[in-house]
Amino acid sequence: MKNKTLLKNDKLGGILRSRESSLLLVMILLVAVIQWRSNGMFLKPIVISQLLQNYSYIMVLSFGMLLVLLIGGIDIAIGATMAISAMSTCLMMRDGMITSAPLAFGMSILIGLVCGLLIGLVVAKGKVIPIIATLGAQYIFRGLTYYVSDSDWVSRDEMLPAYTQFAQGEFLGINNLFWIVIGVFVLFLMFLKWTGFGRQIYAVGSNSDAAKISGINIDRVKIIVYAINGAIAGLAGAMYTSLYTSAQGNMADGAEMDVIAACVIGGVSLNGGQGSAFGVLLGALTIAIISKSLSLVGIDAFWQQALKGAIILLAVLINVIVQRNAARKALEGRDI
16 A cells, blocks of 8 residues: 555656646646637737747757756856847948858857856856856946947948848748757757766756766866857847847846746756756747737736746746655655
8 A cells, every 4th residue: 555655656746847748738728828818819820930039049048048057057147148249240240350141140159158168267267156257247248248339239231131131031931040949959958868968067966076076077067068158148149139130238138037037947956957958948938928928918017027027936936846845755765
């Protein structure tokens, strides 16, 4: 009888720990409610297309943040990294230093990588707490964005036509920006699941002392993770300026909040060592659905922000409860 009870509890625990399955169910219910409240407007092809297009850069940013959270870190400078990368690239386009759209995307990624590398060095070698290091970097990069642009902005006419047209183009009926999301998602899925370095990232976040004893270079992992996150932010910056066809000093201000929310909703632990690319994709889609639908059903801007904040708090609370239950069940299963 006892064994049957334990088996039943294990099955229930497995369902509760399957955040991806439960989140997918929540998304379906959420879409159904929104479709009902919007009088059938939400699931129109044009609305879905705009949703995927407009929030693609948030989805891409979320994958970079996933890596940082997995090692037990955080990066609140990603919006500023995105801004300095995109602004510098657009200024180069304006001045004729960049003459092709692929080169523009590549330059933005490179600048973001350098920014992320600098943060990684400060965190790993300087032993600065991640939130302090990235808070400082946020102010530095945002200030540099205004400095290099002389507080000016770059307009559509000053960018390459191929660059601004990229975000409006489609392939097989899917917007080009969302194809980037799909590509980054597949790369991260394979990277985290089937590579040795991906396993090292989980090991560092789960137990850094044990990872160090096993021969993992903790500092190296942290530096590479922050560098990758920076490169992803640079890519998102190029996507953003291609979509909105302008570069301004305050662009992507506050984007880190949506990104962290997407990760937490997707089941990523703020303590490190737990999370998946698929969960983050679902979390980012959930944030996009909520953001798009709130204005569609007539909720004003203040309540949109308040609701987002409530969702973040609820997601963190659920994360804590699930982790505590998992830890308790693991302890109960041990022989004493």
